[in-house]
Amino acid sequence: MAEQDVAEEEAAAGDGDKLVGVEAQACDASGTPGKLTTTDRFASPEELRRQIREFVSSHSPPTMRGLDYGTRIAHMRDWAATLYDQGFAGPAWPYEYGGMQLTLVEQVVYHDEFAKHAIPSHPGNGPSIAGPTLLRFGTPEQRRRYLPPMLRGDEVWAQGFSEPSAGSDLQSLTTSARLDGDDYVVRGSKLWSTYADVADFMFALVRTGDRGSGAHGISYLLIDLRRDA
Numbered sequence: 001m002a003e004q005d006v007a008e009e010e011a012a013a014g015d016g017d018k019l020v021g022v023e024a025q026a027c028d029a030s031g032t033p034g035k036l037t038t039t040d041r042f043a044s045p046e047e048l049r050r051q052i053r054e055f056v057s058s059h060s061p062p063t064m065r066g067l068d069y070g071t072r073i074a075h076m077r078d079w080a081a082t083l084y085d086q087g088f089a090g091p092a093w094p095y096e097y098g099g100m101q102l103t104l105v106e107q108v109v110y111h112d113e114f115a116k117h118a119i120p121s122h123p124g125n126g127p128s129i130a131g132p133t134l135l136r137f138g139t140p141e142q143r144r145r146y147l148p149p150m151l152r153g154d155e156v157w158a159q160g161f162s163e164p165s166a167g168s169d170l171q172s173l174t175t176s177a178r179l180d181g182d183d184y185v186v187r188g189s190k191l192w193s194t195y196a197d198v199a200d201f202m203f204a205l206v207r208t209g210d211r212g213s214g215a216h217g218i219s220y221l222l223i224d225l226r227r228d229a
């Protein structure tokens, strides 16, 4: 990789410290991360474990017990931002979008170590569900726009799949989306949507095909919940 390319990668990541000494490799067109071995950032899985312990003890994650809902959400967002800013967010995500791009063994170490601490979970279902979908199927513009603020907790995402009459049998969903000029007009009901009350965006499954179009008539819509109707 040319020096100029590395510099551009670092600038795009927005966090020079995190990439010192690392030859970051962006996703290829299909969203598959470039190869990055343990020696690129951590000398060994045990070194990663040591660094996580040191990070947790020096950043004192907030305890969540006994707090009201609003305070817990605020702590979750703050902690997500701390993880992101310090280079400990998105263990499986590519560097390009603020992730750690860890190997599989390192990801096991990461989750094992963090599970030992009562740390706040990420607010919303963005990094766990919508993020990987965008990494695999999103356009480069969508990935650049949505992934970093999603991982940092600046923008919270809710999942809009389940409906009153479509749970396990998701292909029976009836919430429709019809194009009206440049906008989709969405009509229907979603439920079970965790954190929808505080979310900025929803990733939703909606019917863009005819009533009997089954699984083939379903589209994946990114909905800005902050916009006035």
Ligand SMILES: Cc1cc2nc3c(=O)[nH]c(=O)nc-3n(C[C@H](O)[C@H](O)[C@H](O)COP(=O)(O)OP(=O)(O)OC[C@H]3O[C@@H](n4cnc5c(N)ncnc54)[C@H](O)[C@@H]3O)c2cc1C
Residues within 6 Å of the ligand: 125, 158, 159, 160, 161, 162, 164, 166, 167, 168, 169, 191, 192, 193, 194
């Ligand atoms: C805590 C929690 C959070 C959730 N968060 C979200 C969210 O954020 N966004 C979202 O979209 N959804 C969410 N869900 C919904 C969840 O993922 C499932 O889609 C939903 O619970 C299943 O639908 P249902 O409750 O209508 O049950 P049903 O689909 O009606 O199922 C009822 C029972 O029938 C069984 N069953 C269903 N079909 C069959 C079959 N063919 N053969 C045998 N048994 C069957 C099921 O196992 C279940 O025991 C959440 C659910 C929970 C519990």
